[in-house]
Amino acid sequence: MADLILYHAAPSRSSVTLWMLEEVGQPYDVELISLSKGENMKAEYLAVNPMGKVPTLVHKGVAITELAAICTYLADEFPDNKLAVPIGTPRRxxxxxxxFFNPGCLEPAVIDRAAPRKDPARRAMLGYGDFDTTMNVIADQVAKAPYLMGDQFTAADVVIGANLRWGMIFKMIPERKEFVDYVARLVAREACQRAEAKDKAFAAAADSKP
Ligand SMILES: N[C@@H](CCC(=O)N[C@@H](CS)C(=O)NCC(=O)O)C(=O)O
Known part of the structure; x- marks a missing residue:
């Protein structure tokens, strides 16, 4: 058994960590969790992730949850592919x-728009401020350079890029040219394509499971 085990539902937010694992290139095993069958709420899985959510990454017996944390961790732990900006520079x-922008701003902005509150919250109360500013900040950055950190592709592109990609597919994020071009650069990556092919096979296997 590999040191790294991903608890995964295909496709879901854990697909982001599947892509990240392909970028990292270390051996890993996958434990498929069926959300539709409620396997994420069974005692066995809750012992691994008490939130009942995927992804969970177990590394050497230690469970790590929250996809942005998992991607940050993997990039630091396996530095060979230069997916992190190391400690010691303000670029870090x-x-x-x-x-942090993904779970702190992008995801809440998208979810709030998809499921609006009855009484809209004031801009100052929302960590992301407002939807359009959140989108503009990302769009400005990816229009200036191929990746969020300039010429260096990093774990941040996996986290934000995957969210933009799925958000556009589900019509929750506007198909702005900046986003479409950026996501096309990411999807062209071999690791992203490998993850996608594996995810399709995982989804088919899950569908055919009784
Ligand atoms: N904050 C978590 C969110 C994970 C999450 O919501 N995963 C969904 C799948 S896309 C899930 O496990 N849903 C099952 C459920 O809540 O019952 C993260 O960023 O990793």
Whole structure:
């Protein structure tokens, strides 16, 4: 058994970590969790992730949850493919900003728009401020350079890029040219394509399971 085990539902947010594992290139095993059959709420899985959510990555017996944390961890732990900006430069701070921007701003902005509150919250109360500003900040960055950290592809592109990609597919994020071009650069990556092919096979296997 590999040191790394991904608890995964195909396709779901854990597909982001599947892509990240392909970028990292270390051996890993996958344990498929069926959300439709409620396997994520069974005691056995709750012992691994008490939130009952995927992904969970287990590394050497230690469970790590939250996809942005998992991607940050993998990039630091396996530095050979230069998917992180190392500690010791202010660029590291900017890199972390983008990793936190997904769960802190992009995802809540998209979900709030998809499931609006009865009484809209004031801009100042929302960590992301407003939807359009959140989108503009990302669009400005990816229009300036191929990746969020300039010429360096990093874990931040996996986290934000995957969200933009799925958000556009589900019509929850506007198909702006900046996003379409950026996502096309990401999808062209071999690791992303490998992850996608594996995910399709995982989904088919899950469908045919009784
Ligand atoms: N904050 C978590 C969210 C994970 C999440 O919501 N995963 C969904 C799949 S896309 C899930 O496990 N849903 C099952 C459920 O809540 O019952 C992360 O970023 O990893």
């Amino acid at each position: 701070g900017v890199y972390l900003k983008w990793l």
